Amino acid sequence: MLSLVTLRPSTSPKLSPSPPPLAASLSSHSHTLLSLSSSRRRHRRRFRGGTLIVRNIDAAQPYDYESKIAAINNSYSKLKIGIIGFGNYGQFLAKTMVAQGHTVLAHSRSDYSRSASKLGVSFFSDPHDLCESHPDVILLCTSILSTEPVLKSLPLQRLKRSTLFVDVLSVKEFPRSLFLQILPPDFDILCTHPMFGPESGKHGWGGLPFVYDKVRIGNCESRIKRCDDFLDVFRREGCRVEEMTCAEHDRHAAGSQFITHFVGRVLEKLDLENTPINTRGYESLLNLVDNTSKDSFELFYGLFLYNKNAMEQLERLDLAFELVKQQLFGHLHGLLRQQLFGCTEMVDRVAKKKEIKLISDVSQNAASQNGSASTAPQSSANSERN
Incomplete structure (x- = not known):
């Protein structure tokens, strides 16, 4: 006989059979479509009556903003630029150079490795290592007073023989004579002065003056092109580029830049303050004090000491x-x-x-009349004698 077993309801939870993989995929896909559809409806309601403009950023399409900028940068030659002196001004220039696609190296007495890393710059604590990387351009961004000792400390023998040396000092005859005195004759020399800084150029360089003097550039086509490629860094940003001799620059700068700094520091000693009735002229004076006080006294002293026209x-x-x-x-x-x-x-x-x-x-008129009267009788007497 067969024993009958009493069937009792199970106390364990019932598990629904898991759907096959294809069904799960379709279910997930339909859920995604529903969420996208509802999102589109929300956006339609939100932008009803207006135009929704989408700028594609990641894909390199013809209408992509980044691809256009990249195409412009690729049309220019790329340089390897070694910046000596990576303080505020060196970092200010490096940011634009990296954005243009140039390879930028840097060396400074202080450790700016973190700042360099954020900017995409390779930092070298030892100048020998930087020079052994053979940069096309050595860009001196030191202070005026420290230029000579820094230049003399560089291992020039580790550089390529035709390296281009560039300075950005606010005086020009001083670095010109220094370069000609210290650098080997095979090195190219370009003296420049970007007449703006991190404050005046923070919103772009368009229309700002840039002065240069090709002190010594080799006749080789590649060296001429390298110099022009460096100047293109500033032309591409819209600078007002002007060629001028170092002597002419210092003559103009003494009457403009040095006087501006001097007057700004004199006004700073007056402790000028904002008032409820500031005029535009007074606002200009306050701005002058603000701009000049942000520069170091070392710069101001260098403008005076190394420009022979400043004393005049x-x-x-x-x-x-x-x-x-x-x-x-x-x-x-x-x-x-x-x-x-x-x-x-x-x-x-x-x-x-x-x-x-x-x-x-009156006396002069009387004398002249008397003189003419006295000569008349003499002439008549002479005529009678004759």
Whole structure:
């Protein structure tokens, strides 16, 4: 006989059979389509009546903004640029050079390896290692006062014989003579002055002045092109590029840059403050103080010490200051005499001079008339004798 077993309901949870892989994929796909459809409906409701513009960033399509910039950068030759002195100004220039696709190396006395890494720059704590990388260009971004010792400390023998040396100092005759004195004759020399900095150029370099002097560039076509490729760094950013001799630059800079820094530092000593009734002229003075005070005294002193025209401009400024003071005090003196004596001494002097001049003119006319009258009888007497 067969034993009958009592069937009882199971107490274990019922597990629904898992769907086959294809069904799961279809279910997930339909869920994704539903979510995308609802998202599109939401976007339609949100942008109803307007135009939704999508800029493709990652794909290199003809309408891709990044691909256009990359195409422009690829049309220019790439340089390997070694920056000596990687402070604020060196980093400021390196940022643009890296963005243009150039390979940038850097060396400085201080450790800027972290800052260099963020900018995509290879930092070398030892100048020998940088020079052994054979950069096409050595760009000196040191201070004016430290340029000579830094240049003398570089292992020039580890560089290529035709390396291009460039400076960006605010004075030009000093680095020119220094380069010609220290560098081997095979090295090319380009003296430049980007007349802007991290503050004035933070929103772009368009329209900002850039001065250069090709002191010594070899006749080889490749060396001429290398120099032009470096100048293209600034042309591409829209700088107002102008070729000028170092002597001419220093002559102009003494009357503009040095005087600007001097006046800004003088005004800084006055502790000028904002007022509720600032005029535009006063705002300009405050901006001048703000701009010049951000530069180091070392830069200001270098502008004075290494530009032979600076002393002449300082003397002219001192003379102009005294002339304006004399003009003010002269008018004040005349006003006080008018209040004390009822008339100005200047008016009395002018009236006296007019009287003397009138008497002198009358006497001269009388003398000339007497002379002509005395010669007339003599001429008639001579005619009678004849």
